[in-house]
Amino acid sequence: MIAFLSSSYLSLKMTIVTLIATLVAIPLCAVERKDQQPLPDPDNPRSVLLHYSVQVPRHRAGDPPLPMLVLFHGTNLDAVREVSWTNEVLEVMGLRDKVILLAPQGGKGRGPWQGKRDSIRHLMTWAKRELPVDHRRIVFAGFSAGAGFIMNDLLAAHRHELAGAISFAGNSGERIHRAEATDPDVILIMGTDDNPKLARQWVSRARHMGHRVVYREIIGAGHGTVLGIPDTRTSLNRRDLITWALGQRLRSQPPSAEELEFLQRMAEARGRPQATEMVEVARIGGPEAGALIQHWLQSRDRGLQLAAARLSQETLFDGKPIAELAAVAAGGHAETGQAAAIALGRLAAWRFADARAALLNLAALPDRQARAMAAMGLKQAVAFTIYGQHEDQSLFAALVAMLRDPEVVVRRLAWDALSQEMPPVHDSRGKPVTLSVPMLYNPDQDPRTQEKALTDWEAWVRSLPESL
Numbered sequence: 001m002i003a004f005l006s007s008s009y010l011s012l013k014m015t016i017v018t019l020i021a022t023l024v025a026i027p028l029c030a031v032e033r034k035d036q037q038p039l040p041d042p043d044n045p046r047s048v049l050l051h052y053s054v055q056v057p058r059h060r061a062g063d064p065p066l067p068m069l070v071l072f073h074g075t076n077l078d079a080v081r082e083v084s085w086t087n088e089v090l091e092v093m094g095l096r097d098k099v100i101l102l103a104p105q106g107g108k109g110r111g112p113w114q115g116k117r118d119s120i121r122h123l124m125t126w127a128k129r130e131l132p133v134d135h136r137r138i139v140f141a142g143f144s145a146g147a148g149f150i151m152n153d154l155l156a157a158h159r160h161e162l163a164g165a166i167s168f169a170g171n172s173g174e175r176i177h178r179a180e181a182t183d184p185d186v187i188l189i190m191g192t193d194d195n196p197k198l199a200r201q202w203v204s205r206a207r208h209m210g211h212r213v214v215y216r217e218i219i220g221a222g223h224g225t226v227l228g229i230p231d232t233r234t235s236l237n238r239r240d241l242i243t244w245a246l247g248q249r250l251r252s253q254p255p256s257a258e259e260l261e262f263l264q265r266m267a268e269a270r271g272r273p274q275a276t277e278m279v280e281v282a283r284i285g286g287p288e289a290g291a292l293i294q295h296w297l298q299s300r301d302r303g304l305q306l307a308a309a310r311l312s313q314e315t316l317f318d319g320k321p322i323a324e325l326a327a328v329a330a331g332g333h334a335e336t337g338q339a340a341a342i343a344l345g346r347l348a349a350w351r352f353a354d355a356r357a358a359l360l361n362l363a364a365l366p367d368r369q370a371r372a373m374a375a376m377g378l379k380q381a382v383a384f385t386i387y388g389q390h391e392d393q394s395l396f397a398a399l400v401a402m403l404r405d406p407e408v409v410v411r412r413l414a415w416d417a418l419s420q421e422m423p424p425v426h427d428s429r430g431k432p433v434t435l436s437v438p439m440l441y442n443p444d445q446d447p448r449t450q451e452k453a454l455t456d457w458e459a460w461v462r463s464l465p466e467s468l
Helices: 002-028 079-093 117-130 145-157 197-208 236-247 257-268 275-284 286-297 302-314 322-331 334-349 353-363 368-381 393-402 408-418 451-462
Strands: 031-041 044-057 066-072 100-104 133-143 164-168 185-191 213-218
Touching: 031 079, 031 117, 044 079, 044 117, 066 079, 066 117, 066 145, 066 236, 079 100, 079 236, 100 117, 117 133, 117 145, 133 145, 133 236, 145 164, 164 236, 185 197, 185 236, 197 213, 213 236, 236 302, 257 275, 257 286, 275 286, 275 302, 286 302, 286 322, 302 322, 302 334, 322 334, 322 353, 322 368, 334 353, 334 368, 353 368, 353 393, 368 393, 368 408, 393 408, 393 451
Parallel strands: 066 100, 066 133, 133 164, 164 185, 185 213
Antiparallel strands: 031 044, 044 100
16 A cells, blocks of 8 residues: 555645656746758759748747748858857747747858849748748848848848848948838948948938938947847847837738627727737738727826736837827826837837827927926937937937926936947947037026036037937
């Protein structure tokens, strides 16, 4: 009997241990990664077009499709490292099991992507057929030669299947097609130690041809350090880019009939929607879901307003709810107003003109809360341009004007925006770089006693361009 009980106890113990081990292992299996996978030539299955790395979160039948980032490496780099570097940021943000990563392997040496355009077309066809991809949420991102490949070859060729494109330190070249209303938005990032003249010229020309282009230039950053290397995990740029990328939606493809029906049901429903329903609204995104966000922002339900404002911080509804966000920021409850202001600030940073205009209007209102909310939003709007290419003169001018505001709370928020700091950045020689504008000011003191500092700030603002 004792032996039987002992045996039963050991069996039960092993079962519990096995169960615990299984439960512990579940997060480790939340994604499946495969490296050096061959992509056969569809016209000649014995031939391999290229190899790729892919990481796919666990996905069951009936689960919503997932966004996909397609990563293009630079010269003498590889697909494996692109996935690993991106994973570092996704892990910090808690998003590793929410995004598909696909990284093709280019050639060796200089020009790793030469002649690869057709291979990428086949890779995209395969990915959309075999992976649980949300076809409205595909973003290309590349570094150096990979970024140049995107900007010179892929952006135009895939304009009707891309939600967005990101270029890190890439040669943007001379090819710029005239934008259509459905073209993807683009972000370019360069370091001042990386000869950014060509990038500035490309941005200026692309904007004149109708493209919405976000340009970020980091003082002192070189070709590699613009990524936030060596401290990739704490790079504000990379985390913001992930948020931007996951917020984009393909403009040339509307939501499915089922998704539109879901949005209609949500619009007609009474009461507060479930959290899962809000997540689905955000996943659909675009102007179609934006109409519902507008409706929620107009609600008298403060909790619903707050949820809608927070969704607007991370999902692009193509500017649809901007007017409602401005109204909530101006006259809403403090927490809701802050959420709306931050959403406006991010949209302004991502170059939505209506969001910029809304913040400037808030900054000019006589109401103290409206001006305070404007300062909070403007902090988001200038969070990256303050450290490099100082375009957006009007946004900086509004903040500098607030340094003379009669209300100390407004002055504090404006100064917080103008003196904000990023994690340490190192130049191409490994030396730390000071990024903030060194003009002393104390928001708690009477502005009339700080005329010299204020005059210096105002002169600095006058020297800035509004746009490249």
